[in-house]
Amino acid sequence: EDQVTQSPEALRLQEGESSSLNCSYTVSGLRGLFWYRQDPGKGPEFLFTLYSAGEEKEKERLKATLTKKESFLHITAPKPEDSATYLCAVQAETGANNLFFGTGTRLTVIP
Amino acid sequence: EAQVTQNPRYLITVTGKKLTVTCSQNMNHEYMSWYRQDPGLGLRQIYYSMNVEVTDKGDVPEGYKVSRKEKRNFPLILESPSPNQTSLYFCASSFQGSTEAFFGQGTRLTVV
Numbered sequence: 001e002d003q004v005t006q007s008p009e010a011l012r013l014q015e016g017e018s019s020s021l022n023c024s025y026t027v028s029g030l031r032g033l034f035w036y037r038q039d040p041g042k043g044p045e046f047l048f049t050l051y052s053a054g055e056e057k058e059k060e061r062l063k064a065t066l067t068k069k070e071s072f073l074h075i076t077a078p079k080p081e082d083s084a085t086y087l088c089a090v091q092a093e094t095g096a097n098n099l100f101f102g103t104g105t106r107l108t109v110i111p
Numbered sequence: 112e113a114q115v116t117q118n119p120r121y122l123i124t125v126t127g128k129k130l131t132v133t134c135s136q137n138m139n140h141e142y143m144s145w146y147r148q149d150p151g152l153g154l155r156q157i158y159y160s161m162n163v164e165v166t167d168k169g170d171v172p173e174g175y176k177v178s179r180k181e182k183r184n185f186p187l188i189l190e191s192p193s194p195n196q197t198s199l200y201f202c203a204s205s206f207q208g209s210t211e212a213f214f215g216q217g218t219r220l221t222v223v
Contacts, residue, residue, distance in 0.1 A: 032210055043115075043201050043214030044154070087154070097142045097161075097205050098169065099212065103153035 002027045004102035006088050012108045016077045021105045023088030024070040033071050034099060035064050036087040044087055078109045113138045117202050117215035124192055124222055132187045132218050134202030141207040143185040144169065145177065147198040148217075154201065160185055161207060192222040 003026040013019055025033065032051050036044035048057045050066040057064050061082060063074040073086055085106045089099040115136045124130055136143065144159035146169075156169030160179040174196055176188040185204075189196060202215040 034210070041217070043203075043217055044212075045214070046211045049210035089154075097207060097209070097212070098144070098156060098159060099154075099203075100156075100170075101146075101154040103151060 002090060002092060002100040004088055004090055004100055006086075006102035006105050008105060009103070010106045010108070012110060013075075013078055015079060015109055015111050018074070018076045018078070020075070021073040021086055021107070022070060023073070023102055025088070025090050025102075027090045027092050027100070029093035031091045031093045033066055034089040034091065035062075035071070035073055036089065038085045038087055038104070047086075075107070078107075080109045080111050083107055083109045113213065115202055115204050115213050115215040117200075117218050119218060120216060121219050122221070124220070126193055126222055127191050130189050130192060130220075132189075132200060132202075132220070134185045134187065134204075134215060135183050136185075136202075136204040136213070137183065138204065138206075138213065139182065140204035140213075141182070142209075143179065143202065143204045144212075145175070145185070145187050146201045146203065147171065147196075148201060149198050157187070157200075192220075194222050196220065197222050 007022045035047040038044045048064040053068045085104040087104045089101040118133045141162045145157040146154040155171045158177040160166045200218045203212045205212040
């Protein structure tokens, strides 16, 4: 059975204090691992897709990496506008476009 | 503007009163799906559709129905809502095989 576990549940950082969010997964054949950002009261917004171990993708202060068992979302020198819930999801090879989500990490960046 | 539109955004209803939440996308996507989001449980898929007239169950389909008569629309139907269906609902769409799903703004449903 597909499983996605994100840690920590919540993270408070001072502005400029870099850190990482973890997503560990179990899936029968990984087609892709996804990171989404969700602001309060809004739908998730796509950030990255990673397909194979060793792959990395970057967008502004965010960098996502992937191993065979987990993914990390590294946040470098965060700003208050980076405050959001970050969701990790996996897509199995055998599924349609179905996404299986973790419960998310709620990030708060304090000025 | 490319978007997924859900209506209504907020709904309070009583147990057993049939309701429909609409979802429409303007990107010509083949794939559409419905999720519910609950605290501590994350987003869970209810139903999905790979194209017109093709629908299938997700992880939590009990108590829900869907239809896909047109490519752009994918309504979620609750024939007899119960309090345990109180939740935040999201519709999403994408091209089949695409990596990027677009989500609607969400519908907050309360069943009393």
